[in-house]
Amino acid sequence: MIDNGNDNGLFFIIITLVGMDLKKFKNGKSNKALIKIAGQCLEAIEDLHKLNFIHSDIKENDTKRYHRAENLAMGRIGTEFEGAVHLLDFGSCLKINEVAEEFAGTPLYASVAAMESKMLGFKDDLESWFYMLIEWIKFNLPWRGKVYKEILELKKELRDDKLSTFKEVFGEVDAKKAKEDTFFIDFAKILRYIDSLKREDTPDYDRIHYFLQCAFEKISKETGTSDDDDDETLVKKLNEFSRAPYRHLEYKNVSLNFSFNSPEKGNLTTFKCYGITGKPCGLKAKVYVTGSEKLWDSALIESVENEECCEKLNKSFNKDQADIELKPGVQLGSWKVLSGIDAKGLFKVSNIKTTDSQEYSLKASKLNENEKSVILKLKISKGQLDKLCHIYDDGNCLGHDYFVLTSLGPTLEELLVDAIEHKFSLATTYSIGIQCVDALEQLHSIGFMHNQICSKAFAIKDGDPRSVVLYDFQHASEIVEHAAEPLNDEDLTKPFKSCVVSPPDDLESLLYLMILWIDGVLPWSNIQNKRLAMHMKLKVETTEEIRYLLDTVPFSDTIDYSGTKKVLFDGLNKRNLQTAHYDWEPS
Structure with a gap:
């Protein structure tokens, strides 16, 4: 938009001069070009949604008896925007959660919810966009020329893969008959994803871009390089304005x-x-x-x-925390390096002052002050805090800070990667969750919060696959009484990190981590909208016990560690879950 104003009661806007309207421009274009155009249309819709507006009437153009309005148009030929799609007409826009007075859209492309006069959400624009895409590729829609009631019925039939309407659009894409090399499978996935959204959901536009890209790749593989140089040039120009998923x-x-x-x-x-x-x-x-x-x-x-x-x-x-290369044979104090650095950033070492062959783990890096304080307190405890790694020695040598700790086996992250479907069973999750609660209680008891609860912060002891310990304290901070700081946008979208201001936040992060262990994924891991991420955390579906704890722990100033463990113990007993065997232990 260049300018806008009001002249004698007439509102006006001045926008960039555009080129041909999309309905004319797309004629005769290849499927590859059409998919790239559709991707740009999707980006334009996403940009509108970011402003909290729903378009509510997505289509190519609006042709009426006395009026023709272009909804979508291309950039002018010969300009820098020649390959860009522009969304133009916003006369039907609604604010999110605004109720439309009556249906005034185009039945051919309108969503099912719009035709049933329901409140609209972002997903409804995507549904209209999808119908437009199908018409471009198939040259028609099954309900074109039908009356209102028939249009609505046929759109509903499109969702049923057993009915002719579905097969007319997508072909045979059921699990037994589908051929994965047909791009219509990816179109069916787009519709199913859109239908899976609730009205209030913010769509994952990148997921749809991904399915479009899959379709584009399949078409490219099928057709190869086009003999039409103009079409290949057009695809390249469109690609300049198309965002990769x-x-x-x-x-x-x-x-x-x-x-x-x-x-x-x-x-x-x-x-x-x-x-x-x-x-x-x-x-x-x-x-x-x-x-x-x-x-x-x-x-x-x-x-x-x-x-x-x-x-x-x-x-x-952080280069101060960078792993330091220590070759086997190097000595730090009384400790001799036996092997190179492992996935945990640790070296295997032995004590040259003893005659036994016991191995230990050593971390060498520039330690921050909080990490040094935790290490010192663990050293003084002499192993009494059994769920925190036992610190045997620390010091500075060859310009490196180092500390020697219990010899560790794989981290929970490594075990999760190796697990079936990258998940832990409920019995294993609750059992190790109880041990993790013990670890947090012990860390909090010496005056520190962890601040970065994740699978790789915990490991099992070398030689004791049933004993889980907390060993990484790089992000620890001292527990102090202070007012909460303003939230950082990034904090709300971190997979396991709530906005840590007090010890209960460590436990809340652990509960989210347990959901990951059970389900293999956190729903908000890739959500960038901070409000949506927070909403998803508050409403996440999980087990009865974890849901109860999530409804209580974040709203408490202190932690009832015993009560938390009892909830998990009761969950094990109620389901008669056996804990004698962890998922990673041999049968």
Whole structure:
């Protein structure tokens, strides 16, 4: 928008001069080009939703007897916006949660809820957008030319894969007959995702972009490079204004934007990191998923390439905490390094002043003051705090701070990666959850909060697979009485971190972590809208015991550790769950 105003009671706006309306422009275009155009339309709708408005009448254009209004148009040929789609007409817009006086949209594209005169949400714009996409690809809609009642009925039939309306649009895409190389499967997934949303939900637009990209890849594989140079040029121009689907993944405590690259055989999918500049930085991550439709629900990084290329990762990585390379044979005080650094950032060491062959773990890094204080108190306790790692020694040598602790086995994060479907059973979750509550109680008893409760902060003792200990205190802070600080947007979307201001927040984070262990995913892990993330935390569906604790713990000034453990114990007993065998123990 360039300007707006009021002249003699006439409101006006001045906008960028656009080119051809989309209805004319799309004629004769390839499916690859149409999908890129649809992706840009989706981005325009998302931008409108960010302003808390619903369009409520998404379509190509509005042609009436005395009036024609362009809803969507392309940028002018010869300008820098030649390949960009513009959303223009906002006369039917509604504020979110605003009730429309009456249905005034276009039945051909209107959502089912709109046609039934229900309150609309963001999902209804997406439903209208989807019908428009189907018409572009299929050249028609099953309900074109029908009366209002028939249109509504046929739209409902589109949801039933046993009915002819569904098969007319998508073909055979049921589990037994579907061919994964048909892009209409991805369209069906888009509709099913839109239908899964509630009116008040904020959609995950990137999930839809991902399905569009999957369809684009399949079409490209099927058709190859077009002989039509104009079409290939158009696709490239459209691609300049098309955002690649991306999702946020935590890597080394840094939230990175990974975009879809290409699917691979099995359950691995490669993603490119879009770093700071919004362009691929070179870092690639192979992500494990249990199916492409679950890519936005659960994904674990299996391996990373070109890590050093990511400027965002390098800037965020605290060099004072960087792992220090110590080669086997190096001595720090009375400790001799036996092996290189492991996934926990620890070295295996032995004590050269003793004759036994016992091994210990050693961490060497620049310790912050809080971490040093925790280490000192654990050293003084001489192992009496059994759920915190036993500190045998600490010091400074060769310019390195170091401390020696109990020899540790794998972290809970490593065990989770190896678990079936990356989940723990309820019996294992509750059992180790009780041990984690003990660990938090002991840490709080020496005057510190943890602030970064996650699976990799806990490990099992080497040689004792049933004993879980808390060993990482890098983010610990002293418990002090002070007013709560303003919330940081990022705090609300961290997978396991609530806005930590008091010890109960450590326990709340642990409860969220237990949901992850049970379900394999947290619903808000990749949600960037802070209000939505908070709402999802408050309403998350989980077990009766965890739900009860989430409804009480965050609203308490103190923690009833015994009461918390009793709730989990009672949950085990009520279900007659056996705890004699943890998931990672041999049968």
